[in-house]
Amino acid sequence: MTERRMIHTLLEMPIFPPTQKILGAELISYDCEKGTVEYRFQPVVGLENPVGGVQGGIVCAMLDDCVGTAMATQLPPDTWIPTLELNTSFVRAVKYGELIYGYGKVTNMGSTVVHSEAELRDSKQKLLARCTAVSMRVAATY
Numbered sequence: 001m002t003e004r005r006m007i008h009t010l011l012e013m014p015i016f017p018p019t020q021k022i023l024g025a026e027l028i029s030y031d032c033e034k035g036t037v038e039y040r041f042q043p044v045v046g047l048e049n050p051v052g053g054v055q056g057g058i059v060c061a062m063l064d065d066c067v068g069t070a071m072a073t074q075l076p077p078d079t080w081i082p083t084l085e086l087n088t089s090f091v092r093a094v095k096y097g098e099l100i101y102g103y104g105k106v107t108n109m110g111s112t113v114v115h116s117e118a119e120l121r122d123s124k125q126k127l128l129a130r131c132t133a134v135s136m137r138v139a140a141t142y
Contacts (some may be wrong), residue, residue: 005032006072008123017032022047032073035106039098039122041120059120063088063131066104066118071135074106074114078140081114084133092128098119099123112137 008029010017019025024042032035041062049055064086071081094100104118114135119126 004077006075006077006081007032007069008074009077010069011046019061020065023058025065025067027069028068030073034092034139034140035070035074035112035116036082037066037073037102037104038107039067039069039104042099043096045096048096051093052096054096054100056088056090059090059129060086060088060131061085062100062120063104063129065116066102066120067094067116067131067135068104070104070106070116070118071109071114073094074109080138081135082138083133085136086131087133088131089128090129092122092126094120094128095122100128101125107132110137114115 006057026040028038028040043054043058046053047058101121106116108115117132119130122128
């Protein structure tokens with residue numbers, strides 16, 4: 001049996017986290033041993049940019065959810081992981097009405113700092129955006 005992780009605490013919350021409703025997020029799978037997650041997103045209408053695509057900040061929020069949840073698979077439940085740095089590369093426009101798939105993974109779990117990365121892909125698995133993230137492990141204050 002896998003020991004309890006932060007991801008288990010998140011999954012027990014009534015709303016996992018509230019921003020995920022706006023992003024149309026659904027956690028498809030997670031692996032506590034590998035530090036990976038898979039999401040499906042369909043953001044709500046009203047978050048588009050002037051040319052009709054998903055606004056870049058919303059794309060960053062999707063990527064941040066992927067890396068944050070991936071880190072939650074590796075950390076004990078009494079730990080939070082605020083993002084220190086999120087570097088994003090936009091490859092293709094993220095379009096409304098299409099399902100977007102997000103993949104996050106932990107690349108290095110240090111005693112204080114955690115490195116992770118994520119990608120967003122369309123239904124044909126074409127790369128839309130990617131990020132690398134640096135986060136800090138801190139004691140949770142519930």
